[in-house]
Amino acid sequence: DNVERLATAVRNADTAVAFTGAGISAPSGVPTFRGDDGVWERFDQGQFAYGRFQRDPEGFWADRVDLQRAMFDGDFEPNAAHEALAAMERDGLLEAVLTQNTDGLHGDAAAAVGEGDDAGTDGDSDAPVAGEPTVLELHGNSQRVRCTDCGKRKDGDQIFDRAAGGELPPTCDCGGVFKPDVVLFGEQLPGAVLQRARSLARASDAFLAIGSSLVVEPAASLPRLAASTGATVGIVNLESTPCDDVAAAVVREDVTEALPRLRDLVRE
Ligand code: OAD
DSSP states (O other): OHHHHHHHHHHHOSSEEEEEOGGGTGGGTOOOSSSTTOHHHHSOGGGGBHHHHHHOHHHHHHHHHHHHHHHSOSOOOOOHHHHHHHHHHHTTSOSEEEEOOOSOHHHHHHHHHHTTOOTTTTTOTTSOOOOSOOEEETTEEEEEEEETTTOOEEEHHHHHHHHHTTOSSOBOTTSOBEEEEEOOBTSOOOHHHHHHHHHHHHHOSEEEEESOOOOSTTTTTHHHHHHHTTOEEEEEOSSOOTTGGGOSEEEOSOHHHHHHHHHHHHHO
16 A cells, blocks of 8 residues: 555665654644634634734734644644654654644654664664654744844743733843744745755655645645655645645555554564
8 A cells, every 4th residue: 555655665765754744733632724623714824924023013922822822722742643753763764854833743752752762773783873863843833932132042831921911022131022933924934944954855765745735835845846856755644735746655544543554664
């Protein structure tokens, strides 16, 4: 089946890269952006544009507190799909995990599997050498804020609490306004991060696009870029995407079913 085909591609690849979107975190209880239950059905994207932040930081932050609650309410943890990717990355089977998600769950999963779990690597001298976990957050991290003046980053929780308590907009010790440490609409992706993502896509022999609608740049063009330089592209998504035509295998399954199975097959 198609998961087996992806497993073969990953096993044969010198460089395999995973690229994820909101669908991988949906089973953790983080809502997606598009689709019937998507946050863009309930919120107007324009409220969270960079221009709005610059023009009206007070109104932006008031709305952002609501969005943050809608997206990251309560406890949420990495699921079996995050863990499968983290384990493959740890074992040297994936070069990197690129994500559009700002929930921090790939980093949490990498930290969790990195600790003393030697499954899959024990006794096998041919196993690839695992390096530092490489998680590239293309859109930043919603659990952090950054001062627009001095550039200092801070844990987001307390700053969101301050904003919810009426400090609009919340400000840094230096007097600068805090901004969620994410890429807003109308804001450029950090150049170095984008370049790294593109060069990983180009260098990859296997490129897996997982749980993303693949309609927003650069997501929309990375699978095509990978395919154009010879990668076997795989897509894991419950629905069809505009990049299905470049995929050698499309897996129409829940990520928490497809990815643990992929990990097991790659290790065989
Ligand atoms: P979307 O919400 O656009 O797409 C999520 C995709 O995941 C959809 O194609 C679903 O079919 C799929 N999906 C949902 N649950 C799944 C599951 N359990 N298993 C497999 N697939 C599943 O999210 P993104 O593509 O990540 O940008 O959106 C891209 C960007 O648009 C986001 O990073 C955000 C947004 O505006 C910024 O915030 C800058």
